Amino acid sequence: MQLNALRYFAMVAATGSFIATARHFRVPASSVSRQIAALEREVGQQLLYRHTRAVRLTDAGERYYLTVREALDLLDMAAEQAADKDTQPRGLIRVNAPVALGRLHIAPLLNDLQKDYPDLSVQLTLTDAFIDPVQEGADITLRVGRLEDSGLVARLVAPQRYILCASRGYLDTHGVPDTPEQLVAHNCLVYRGQWGAQRWYFRQPGAPHYDAYDVTGRFQSNNAETLVSAAEASLGLVLFPTWLFQAGSFRKGRLVKLLTGWEASVEAEPPGIHLVSPENRSRSRKVRVVTDFLLERIGAPPYWDRV
Structure with missing residues (x-):
């Protein structure tokens, strides 16, 4: 053989x-x-x-x-x-990421990675399904949300900061909410994933806990970018992490930030973004190189929060 x-x-x-x-x-x-x-x-x-x-x-x-x-x-x-420790990493690296995060951020960073490390081959899989990296053979998985005690080696990429927003056209017609309680009078564009429709959570800065608010609307989707586009088309309000929005959406006035005096989330404990790897693969030099590259390029705080 x-x-x-x-x-x-x-x-x-x-x-x-x-x-x-x-x-x-x-x-x-x-x-x-x-x-x-x-x-x-x-x-x-x-x-x-x-x-x-x-x-x-x-x-x-x-x-x-x-x-x-x-x-x-x-x-x-x-x-x-x-091999010599100065040898360039080579071979196949398998990366898994959620669809929107992967398309907007991870894919461009991996393009830069391959310019720096031409002997690396990258297989990027984008899915919003919750995968088992061991079964799927993923060397590095970008995971958004709370981490379970899975035996995987995890490194924090960044906490998530959420923005509630709507278009100026929508707000001119329906008014601007001043408190989370007023969201019941608005068309809220809610993400609906494999665990069902997301709930929206808010708290005053310094408060120990987030309070859940049941919001409803006439349009739900399992694709976050679709919902952001709907908000820009004046169909309603969206609540998403900062990495999902293009900076131009706010600079050019397509979207307006709301309830800026409140902290928002889609879980009772705001989820973060982590890089996770099976324990045996985390020892691989090429996995360490790619992990370090992504963490360095994203930065702390992440570059999308510095725009």
């Missing part, structure tokens, strides 16, 4: 593409296909379903991939430890 065949198989499983795998390893696609076919014969199982437009794992391939991925991670880590 050739190590290259295992690496080709793992990359095809991750990308769903023989062509992308061949491009990554700089070999002909026919070589990738031939070595994986030989691997299937040696294993005695079909590992991949091959279709015209996509490639996916068989049930046997899924089980085999989990084991192969762990073995390759261990081999790569051993090679890193044996």
Whole structure:
């Protein structure tokens, strides 16, 4: 069994593409296909379903991939430890992030990362689903919200600061709320994720606890950017963390901040943003390099709060 065949198989499983795998390893696609076919014969199982437009794992391939991925991670880590400490990190890094945070912030930062570290290949997966990094094979996961005691290694990226806002057109028609109690008279554009509709929480600065306020509106979505666009179109009020808004939305007057004398949240304890990694992967040099790069570029306080 050739190590290259295992690496080709793992990359095809991750990308769903023989062509992308061949491009990554700089070999002909026919070589990738031939070595994986030989691997299937040696294993005695079909590992991949091959279709015209996509490639996916068989049930046997899924089980085999989990084991192969762990073995390759261990081999790569051993090679890193044996290499000169000044050697540039290389290989595949798998990053998972929520859709909006990933699109607005993480993807541009990873573009910069690859300019600084050209030997790194990045696989970025964007999903709002709550994934298990171990099962999904993610080296680094951006997690928004409270962290459970999961055994994952976590580093705080930033706390989240929330803004309640609406367009000037909406406020001219419906009035400006002075207190959270007055939100019941407004059309609140509420995010609805896998745990249901979010509640909105407010407190006076210095108060020990947030109070929950049940808000309603005629439009809900599981996509935050859609709701921000609806607010800019004068459909109602939104409450989201600062990283979700473009600075120009406020500078150009598309949105107006509301209840600025209050602190807001969507949970009783304001959630933060963390980078989490499985314990075994957190020891990898390439994972440490990417983690440090993201933390440095985001900064403290995060750059989106300094705009």
